[in-house]
Amino acid sequence: KGDINAFMNRLGISWNIQQVVWDSYNPHPELATLPPEIVFVGRGNQNPETFNMENAASKPLEELVLLFPGYLGKAPGANITFTPLIESGAQSGLQQYSNMVRRSFFGAQLVTRGLPHFPSAVDYTLAARVSGGASADTSMASKKTDLIVIADIDFISEQFFQIRSQGIPGLNFDNVTFFLNALDQLVGDESFVALRSRRVKHRTLESVESRIQDFVTQRTLEEQEAESDAQVALTEAQRRLDQKVGEVQQRADMDAQAKQILARQIQEVEQRRFTALKNNIEAEKEARIANSKENMESSIRAIQNGIKTFAVLLPPIPVFIIGVMIFFRRRRREAEGAASARRLRS
Structure with missing residues (x-):
């Protein structure tokens, strides 16, 4: 069985496979139901360095989509040049892989609803150019590294070739373009990169995207507040349960067996109350999150309808x-x- 972490370290790359990057940026209202772990990378994600404009492979890109990607970094002690090519947006963060997988009798199942999303101040590197000497591993010391790494194994899956060949309106993803640009750059022939970049430029309504992004940010903050309130309530309920059991254990007028029986009875009663309270808190949290999402989508539809009306009347x-x-x-x-x-x- 292969060890992907050891392999990456030998190349001088740090990649935590237990963490998934999420990003709230989604310029496609028709795809609003997709989880934020489906990462859309575009120039409207409030990160001016989302595409490396100094690199020929990433400079002409307009939009990419990555499916549950990880993030890359330079491994400690690596003697390499690590150049980020693709970065996440301003409203992004990390999700633990263990939170997204539920084990059951039928095997592992992917869970994407109801997950907490807390933005961080970090712009995560989703693709990078790695060149120069090898890592601190002495077995690789005499070898040179020259590669482009993308933190998504499904980045160039078959459906992206189908989308490109069919020319589906609104889905102008540059996954295939970036992949071909990377290959050309690695083999040292960039003559087709400029030719491949000659295509229709898709102008976006920047002011509208900015307003939509404000609604997305507000929704993220409301979800974060709901998660925090739910966690505080659950912690307090658990504290009361532990306190009552502790009071029974400290009673001096009962023998050990009586304490154990009474503690078990109290624990069973309080556990049922705790479970009911937990379900109510979770239901309230989900309702707040759903209401926040509905408000965001309603605001976005109002903006779009206003633009359509303006386009008809003007x-x-x-x-x-x-x-x-x-x-x-x-x-x-x-x-x-x-x-x-x-x-x-x-």
């Missing part, structure tokens, strides 16, 4: 103004012509 206005101007101009000419005709007859 174009006829210049035509109407020009029509009015032409109408009055013709009326004036007709009046002037009639006056001239009357003067000639008189």
Whole structure:
């Protein structure tokens, strides 16, 4: 069985496979139900360095999507040059892989709903160029490293080739482009990189994206507050349970067996109360999160509907103004012509 961590360390790369990067940036309202662990990388994610503009492979990119990616770093003691190419957005963080997997009789199941998301101040590296000497491992000391690492094994799966070939509107992901650019750069032939970059530039409504991102940030803060309130309530309930059991254990008027029986009875009663309280707290938390999500989606729809209305009403206005101007101009000419005709007859 292979050891991916040891392999990465030999290359001079640090990659914690137990952590998954999430990012709240999602420029596709039709895909709003996707979990934030489906990471969209674009220029609207409030990180100006999300694409490395100094590298030919990443400079022409506009949008990528990564499925439950990890993050990369330079391994301690590695004698390499580590250059980030792709980074997460401003509203991103880490999710423990163990929180996303539930073991059951039918095997491991992926869980993506109800997970806590706490943003951090770190921009996580999702892809990087690694070059130079090898790591501190003496067995690799005489070998040179030159590679591009992407922290997502599904980054170039078959569906991205299908999306590219079918030209599905609104899904202009650059996964295939970045992959081909990386290959060209590694083999030393970048002649096709510039050619591959010649495509239609997809202009986005930056002001609208900024307003939408504000709603997403507000939703993240509300979810974080709901998680925090739920955790405080559960901690307090657990403290009361432990306190009551401790009071029984400290009673001096009972023998050890009686204490054990009474403590077990109290624990059973309090455990049922704790379970009911926990379920209520979780239900309230989920309701707050769902309400926050609904408010965000409603606000986004209001922005989109306003833009659609503006797009319908604005174009006829210049035509109407020009029509009015032409109408009055013709009326004036007709009046002037009639006056001239009357003067000639008189």
